[in-house]
Amino acid sequence: MSDAIQDVYPLAPGQGGILFQSLGEGAEGSGAYVVQVVLHLRGEPDRVRERAAWDALVARHDALRTALVWRGRARPLQVVGRRARAPFALHDLTDLPQAERAPRVAAFLAEDRARGFDLSRAPLLRLARFRLGGGEGRLVASFHHAVLDGWSAPVLLREWLALYAGRPLPPARPFREHVAWALSQDRAAALAFWRAELADRAPAAVWTPPPPAAPPAARRGDLSLDLDAAQTQALRAAARRAGVTLAVAAQGAWALTLSRLSGSRDVVWGLARSGRSAALAGVESRAGMFLTTLPMRAQADPDRPLADWLGEIQARLSAQGPHEHLPLGEVQAAVGRPDGGPLLTSAVVFENYPTDPALLGEVEGFAIEAAEVREQTSLPLTLFAAPHASADGQRLRLRLLFDAALVDEAVARLALSDAARVLATLAEAPRTRLGEIALEAAPLAAPRAPAPPLSKPLGEAPQAAVARLLPRLAALWAELLEGETPEAEDNFFALGGHSLLTLRLQERIRADLGIEVAVPDLFRFATLAAQSRHLAALRVAAETPDRPDGRAQARLQGAARLRRRRAQTAPNGARHA
Known part of the structure; x- marks a missing residue:
């Protein structure tokens, strides 16, 4: 194990779903699972003690030094670093007119949410404080839900205040104990x-x-x-x-x-x-x-x-x-x-x-008057x-x-x-x-949202095309699932597949078979035979651009290529380091 790494272990039950949703279609820029705790301050913390208290808090808790690793792996892992430091920014708004200060904080919160986090880089926490004048301030602690739940927020804030005040704390317990319990x-x-x-x-x-x-x-x-x-x-x-x-x-x-x-x-x-x-x-x-x-x-x-x-x-x-x-x-x-x-x-x-902010504890020099959570x-x-x-x-x-x-x-x-x-x-x-019970709602069952693109077979593919595709797909399954070659009626998920592994399967189908397939379809067509038929139908559609379904497939492929190019060419400043 690297000197920079303290521990490596699997994800807890709730983490896998959040990782899957955070990587899914439409997640980029949505702010999903970015949690912002906004503290309303009266008075101003000492900058040196404030920074030292955050550093000590990150050093105490494994979760604050954790990144997620999933690329090229059958099952994702969380990696705990020995050291990490949360970014901290101080914004002095006292030179602005009073009416512009609150909107500036609101704009920051929107930008911070859209910025998101690079889940492969620890810590998944960043901090910002705003001076608003008249002894008033805001402290914003942003974190990703993949490493912290809502209950953790008051726990960490109480400890931060204790560390700021120099009060002793018992050792923090490692998160891996919870993971071990869940896996048992x-x-x-x-x-x-x-x-x-x-x-x-x-x-x-x-x-x-x-x-x-x-x-x-x-x-x-x-x-x-x-x-x-x-x-x-x-x-x-x-x-x-x-x-x-x-x-x-x-x-x-x-x-x-x-x-x-x-x-x-x-x-x-x-x-x-x-x-x-x-x-x-x-x-x-x-x-x-x-x-x-x-x-x-x-x-x-x-x-x-x-x-x-x-x-x-x-x-x-x-x-x-x-x-x-x-x-x-x-x-x-x-x-x-x-x-x-x-x-x-x-x-x-x-x-x-x-x-209640009063339950967090008191320190000399400033007070937390209110707390709000945005998620x-x-x-x-x-x-x-x-x-x-x-x-x-x-x-x-x-x-x-x-x-x-x-x-x-x-x-x-x-x-x-x-x-x-x-x-x-x-x-x-x-x-x-x-x-x-008198409710205002009338049934709103229609219109149902449209199904995901290409969520059903586009037509019957020639049996010969299905037969050629099935063994190649079976080999992909065997490699990803680290098992024997599956039979036609085997179910990907019954063999040990899971939501995050479907993302890898989607990538391998694109890279090895040259077929663009939507992730929901990999859930729906879960047997090897059904998935082979669906992929063969997608290939036939893609090779027939004059057909309406072929044009839809071509558009889907073009959109996917555009997303990949944008991801590859995104400026470094757009990613959290």
Whole structure:
């Protein structure tokens, strides 16, 4: 092992899915999985102590010195360096007119998000502080979700303040202990569980929201509303009487909203789970990417009382507990979707970690007056629910992040309003039947978003062409899967394939076979025979440019070549070092 490298080990369950989504089509410049923690400061930190505290924090935690390695590998790895230093920039805006300072910070946040991170370079953390005058300032800590989850943010901020103040801290525990625990769990039992959990679902169970009528001004959509303190108190009491948590109430609110929007009783959404096993000592004070997102499913029977239905969702969640260690990519590969689309288009995140700045601790010279977290997932819609303190007591805040390029803002507003209405109904009349809850949403099942390019065979390829292609593809599979030559009906994912390996398969098909294929098709046509037929059909289409499907294939190839040229010629300043 190199002197510069401290450790190398596999990815945790939640990391693989984020890496796959971060490398996927349309991810560049989207800001997906870039998390920005913005601290509102009163007073100014000492620059020398401030820099020293960040350096000490990075030195303490493996996750802050971690990069991801995936190119040319069957399974990606994370590499922990012995040393790393987070970039730090100080911006003095006091010479600007007062009215221009806040917009300058907002512009920085947008540029910083679009800049993203080079996941192969550590640390995946950078820092910036703004002087705004009058003793006011902003501190921005940006990190990539591939190495840190939301719970880690207050852990790290508390430790940074302690290090700044010179207070001693116990040694930090290595993240690899969590990875070792996850890899020691029963994978076969978890796969069997998820196949049964998601068996026989209809394509309509995964709702595809209608796209905007016109291109949005900005891609990141962010809406929020608060239940007032009295409503929040009543909601807590009603949930307690029903025997469910506030987090389950938020899930149920989103599930019923999806059911109304889609017109389907059977709904599937993603649920973010903390992934912090009690088997790990001091798990609540660890920093790293423990979080994982896995499917939840519910049947919204209109005759079922709301409180009873939420109890069923909680029971289902409890049954999933022993199987939460499986990465989403493996679940996706194991169960797929009948229409070949993505398994999840929305998710619910309940943030129950401490966010009150007063809980971070105090230091001499400056204070943290407020903290805000800005993030964006790769899903079209993500509902965040989090209790927060206000002048009149605890409030529950609902926040809906959405991709404005994929989701109409009016639909997003409707969805957020209806989710809040379900929670208000639980607080006021928990025995109300689901069909009697008055929501504004009418079924919006149409129009469904178009399928990915070339998501079905373009026609029957000559059998001779398929026969010539199959052994070459089989050799690629054997090499990537590091196994024996597969049979025609073998499934790529049953043989050990996973989401990130499909990216390598796509690259090898392009390089070795000269065929451009979309990643969703590699999931849909998962057997060797089906994939060979599809690739042969793509080749026939590409060789017949006068046919409409041939022209589509030519356009796809041209777009792919343009993306590769842009990536190869991007200026160094466009990448994070």
